[in-house]
Structures are given as C-alpha cells and as structure tokens.
Amino acid sequence: MENLFDLRGRVALVTGGNGGIGLGMARGLARAGAGVVVAARNAEKSRAAVEELRSLGADALAIGVDVTDEPSVSAMVGEAAAWRGRIDILVNNAGINIRKPAHDLSLDEWRRVLDTNLTGAFLCSRAVHPHMKAAGAGKIVNIGSMLSIFGAAFGPVYGASKGGIVQLTKSLAVTWAADNIQVNAVLPGWVDTDLTRRGREEIPGLDAKVLAGTPAGRWGRIDDFAGIAVFLAGAASDFLTGTAIPLDGGYSSLL
Numbered sequence: 001m002e003n004l005f006d007l008r009g010r011v012a013l014v015t016g017g018n019g020g021i022g023l024g025m026a027r028g029l030a031r032a033g034a035g036v037v038v039a040a041r042n043a044e045k046s047r048a049a050v051e052e053l054r055s056l057g058a059d060a061l062a063i064g065v066d067v068t069d070e071p072s073v074s075a076m077v078g079e080a081a082a083w084r085g086r087i088d089i090l091v092n093n094a095g096i097n098i099r100k101p102a103h104d105l106s107l108d109e110w111r112r113v114l115d116t117n118l119t120g121a122f123l124c125s126r127a128v129h130p131h132m133k134a135a136g137a138g139k140i141v142n143i144g145s146m147l148s149i150f151g152a153a154f155g156p157v158y159g160a161s162k163g164g165i166v167q168l169t170k171s172l173a174v175t176w177a178a179d180n181i182q183v184n185a186v187l188p189g190w191v192d193t194d195l196t197r198r199g200r201e202e203i204p205g206l207d208a209k210v211l212a213g214t215p216a217g218r219w220g221r222i223d224d225f226a227g228i229a230v231f232l233a234g235a236a237s238d239f240l241t242g243t244a245i246p247l248d249g250g251y252s253s254l255l
C-alpha cells in the first residue's frame with residue numbers, strides 16, 4: 001500500500017522557513033523526504049536553516065524573499081520552480097505582529113501586518129497556482145493563530161490578518177479543488193519562538209497565562225508542527241480541504 005506520509009520527490013516552499021514554526025515544519029517535510037526551499041528575508045538565518053536541513057539528509061535551498069512585495073514573490077516562485085522543476089507544497093508561514101490596542105495603532109503599522117500575514121499569503125498562493133494546476137496536484141498550508149478565533153486587546157491587526165487567513169483558506173480551497181489543490185490552515189496555540197519571546201517581554205504575565213490556559217501545561221515547541229506539515233502536505237490529506245485546524249495543546253477547547 002502507498003505510504004501516505006512519504007514526500008520523496010516532492011518540493012516544498014516554506015515562507016519564513018528559516019526559524020520558528022516554519023523551521024519546525026521544514027524539518028518535518030525534510031524528514032519525510034521532500035526537497036525544501038526556505039524563503040525569507042534574513043539570508044544568514046536561511047543559510048543556517050538550509051545547512052541544518054541538509055544535515056538531515058534533505059535536499060534544501062535558500063531563496064531571499066519579501067512576501068509583501070509582488071515582484072519579489074514572483075521571482076521566488078520562479079526560482080523555486082526552476083530548482084527541481086516543480087512546486088508541490090506551499091507553506092504560507094511568514095508572519096509578524098505589532099502588539100498595540102487599536103487606538104494606538106498607526107495606519108502604517110496596520111498595513112505592515114496585513115501586508116505580511118494576509119496579502120503575503122495571497123501573493124504566494126496566487127504565484128504557485130499555475131505550477132500546481134499544470135502538475136495536476138498541490139497542497140497549500142496557511143498559518144493562522146488563536147487570534148483567528150479569539151479577540152485580544154493587543155491584537156487588532158494581527159487578529160484581522162489571522163481571521164482573514166481562515167477565510168482566504170476556504171476561498172482558495174473551494175476555487176482550486178477542481179485543480180486537485182488542497183488548501184488548509186493550521187492555527188497554532190502559544191509556541192516558544194522569537195515572535196512570542198518578544199510577546200513575553202511586551203505583555204506582562206503572558207507566560208503564566210499561557211501555562212494556565214493550555215491544558216497540555218506547556219508552551220508549544222517548533223517540532224510540534226512537523227507532523228501536521230507532513231499530514232497536510234501528503235496523500236494522507238487528499239480529501240481534506242478548507243479546514244482550519246487548531247494545534248494548541250487544548251488552548252482553544254478550554255472554557
């Protein structure tokens with residue numbers, strides 16, 4: 001029987017794959033046999049991530065990209081497609097946060113977060129679509145958040161961007177189902193990364209709140225995201241599309 005979790009011969013493009021959750025997913029995809037393109041702005045971090053993936057035995061490549069910039073996204077997808085002649089999997093993981101209540105948020109800050117988290121996912125998805133359509137198959141994994149579900153005083157624009165990710169996921173899923181492209185979202189709970197390390201500095205009491213609110217009793221680790229990346233990237237999820245799956249140690253289930 002076919003191994004539903006075998007990604008050998010496939011190519012995955014992971015935006016923000018040079019650290020945090022993106023790197024956790026990239027490691028999972030690499031271990032399952034996929035070639036991985038790490039796409040982000042910081043060339044030094046991307047080089048180190050690629051070196052690590054190669055040390056796992058994977059085929060890996062770094063490409064510089066700013067997901068907010070349309071020409072940069074087209075160039076990235078062109079280069080990624082030319083690398084091994086295919087793009088089978090896109091993980092839209094690049095993201096930022098500016099934690100401020102709405103009354104303190106400037107228009108420029110609002111736009112910066114939406115451009116990265118939501119418009120970036122749109123631009124990358126639109127750019128890979130012709131490659132996946134021509135190949136007759138594809139997988140897109142979008143990264144949402146607990147703020148796709150909940151509201152927070154410090155997260156008006158982040159929440160708007162991550163709520164938007166869920167609806168973008170559904171629209172792309174129904175539009176591209178006929179092209180045999182499955183599009184799903186993962187909604188991480190609280191995960192220990194650079195992003196939340198900054199959050200812990202900016203939001204007093206966050207650490208205790210996360211531990212109390214997460215039934216698993218711990219912060220997520222980036223390697224907690226390896227398995228779902230493999231599942232959503234491979235044959236195991238071929239009839240799953242348009243979903244938003246919390247991966248949160250139970251955070252969103254606790255009253």
Ligand code: NDP
Binds near residue numbers: 021065189
């Ligand atoms: P990190 O800050 O570690 O990772 C963010 C990644 O995005 C970096 O690799 C960064 O690389 C990349 N990135 C940011 N802006 C751009 C851009 N304009 N173009 C290309 N790449 C960009 O944080 P996390 O791993 O925590 O975040 C990853 C995703 O997970 C984000 O979408 C975040 O919103 C989401 N998330 C995280 C949670 C958590 O608890 N940590 C919870 C819920 C969701 P570089 O700087 O090199 O460009």
